Amino acid sequence: MAAITTLVINCTLKASPATSNTEALARNLTEALEAQGIPCEMLRAADYHIPPGVSSDEGEGDQWPDIRQKILHSRILILASPTWLGRPSSLAQRVLERMDAMLAETDDAGRPVAYNRVAGVVVTGNEDGAHHVISELSGALIDIGYTMPGQCWTYWNRGPGPGDDYLSSDAGHEWSERTARQAAHNIAGVARALESTPIPPASG
Amino acid sequence: MAAITTLVINCTLKASPATSNTEALARNLTEALEAQGIPCEMLRAADYHIPPGVSSDEGEGDQWPDIRQKILHSRILILASPTWLGRPSSLAQRVLERMDAMLAETDDAGRPVAYNRVAGVVVTGNEDGAHHVISELSGALIDIGYTMPGQCWTYWNRGPGPGDDYLSSDAGHEWSERTARQAAHNIAGVARALESTPIPPASG
Amino acid sequence: MAAITTLVINCTLKASPATSNTEALARNLTEALEAQGIPCEMLRAADYHIPPGVSSDEGEGDQWPDIRQKILHSRILILASPTWLGRPSSLAQRVLERMDAMLAETDDAGRPVAYNRVAGVVVTGNEDGAHHVISELSGALIDIGYTMPGQCWTYWNRGPGPGDDYLSSDAGHEWSERTARQAAHNIAGVARALESTPIPPASG
């Protein structure tokens, strides 16, 4: 099983090097994980060519296999997404669709590869929608086999109506950043618990 | 078919006469409808005894039949809900469950009774969640047979994290109230279009 | 304003000419619309290069402007989506993100261009999820300005657990196809009502 390291997949619609509000908020969570001795890597889905599909390799030019290897090498996965029309970004759903194949990929004990792995969520938006994005991503990650710790997420937005972005406003940063640190603490705690005492193989 | 009048069901958890933020925001919508000559009545689900169930009359003590009569006498229905844990209130879901029976109740032409009726949504919260509440209530109302006009809703909340209520903050009122007036305009427009040119009975 | 014609955007993950269950179910709806004299065009999002973004033109190689023109020329829009992890496909969300720009594009009367247009939804899946996909797509389309008629959708899936596809099973076809015809009737009815009696411009 993978070591306790973290992969953050930032599902912003913007390729590097454009500024990403979602990346900026996610940095609070990765800094708190690193302060606990957990290495973190962050990538943007928009920097990769990820064709639509539900297999682990869609062939010529598909860069998903690179991301998939990083996912498999990390015990912790953070999905970070902006909010568009109140919903997770198309790239967040694309990542989940490609991860769908992991349901049928098993470890040595015959279990889905995501078992005993832990996930969290980061959401930003220029409008309301974060709780829903968290529920959508959590529901899908649990389906794939990830364990979601209590309060394993943070978010930032300002309602009502469309308005500021995380980096264009000072409002609410204290709450979102404190919540990120708490999420990191909970994610690290559950990852360590499952490393010490993994869910055992089913007896039959 | 019912005249163009409006029933607002406020699904706050608080019975009268407790102050309701949701009622306060919904007043902006009803005032705009009344300014167009459309009478409005507002009630609180919490003031009625509405036992759980999916029939139009759950028997002794059930006050749903009173609300149901008001729904049937109004061409326009507004569901107004607070946001709890990012979701519609339990009373909003209770109202929808009781309305579920309307799917099997038909007009003279054999169509579900909600056909040619129009609905809208009002959401308040002390935290993020409004877009999701709107989608949940809209999805259910469309299922029952209501037509949902474009931008037939307004909402108010302030993120990130739990905080002020609509009546305890001045922030964002201009946007939420302007959006309420626009929603009223759209709802009235579609109600009039369907009064002039109803969806005809299916030819077979 | 556009004539009463229909554009179906099939958001299957599979490019042509692969068989699409979603297309097959959507054909029931387009056939019923055509029987009412309403011309229909269907395209697959997967056949176009639609880069991530929230503008109407993301530049060099972006084929979204072609789809956008078709949307603007059709009074009726049907979003058809498969179900992956219980949610709309990444291409459905991509289409909505690109349509987000339509919120700021106005007609001669200063209204969002989607006003007085009508939408519907078709969903297939090899597992449960259709009601949620319908709510997600309906919520977003209402946000953009489309009017959603009562019961403007159909779906097909078989639970529990993953299993057959629409084209690999005979079960439930009668219900899904009858529901498609009813949806076509309702969509055509509301489109005609809004052609005869459009939502007027706001008086100020």
Next chain:
Amino acid sequence: MAAITTLVINCTLKASPATSNTEALARNLTEALEAQGIPCEMLRAADYHIPPGVSSDEGEGDQWPDIRQKILHSRILILASPTWLGRPSSLAQRVLERMDAMLAETDDAGRPVAYNRVAGVVVTGNEDGAHHVISELSGALIDIGYTMPGQCWTYWNRGPGPGDDYLSSDAGHEWSERTARQAAHNIAGVARALESTPIPPASG
């Protein structure tokens, strides 16, 4: 902290002794937990008077405090819900609203009382909607502080369209019951991991 015992709150709309499909499916999960030596108690929310509100005690006649004590005495909580209009039952949302107060109730180390507790979900329906119900309940439970193990749920329904109930059909039982056993295994595993290695108090 509570011992590893399980409380199942069945959120069917039907009070005892009416037959509950949701209870019948949930029994597969409790039997599998009991086979692992984990005692289980099941109750129906509909058998209690639970007034609307978001406090732990709404006063005279409120029976929520009885349920709350059972929740606090059990390390594992299973929310079991029927599907109405594709969504969790009004009683499931009522339970979550009342649990909302737990966010502000802390253990000796100053953490929300739900920390280091584990939850799961059971869903039945006479129509599509289970994945959404699972995401809604999971999102809310994570918010409150519960850890949700990978694949901690089971469901049963048959689409498309309304139809059979779990107990009125033999179809799909094998999948739903096997999935219940797998969920029990995962829930027990994560509960034991967090008993052995709890999330520690935050260092400051």
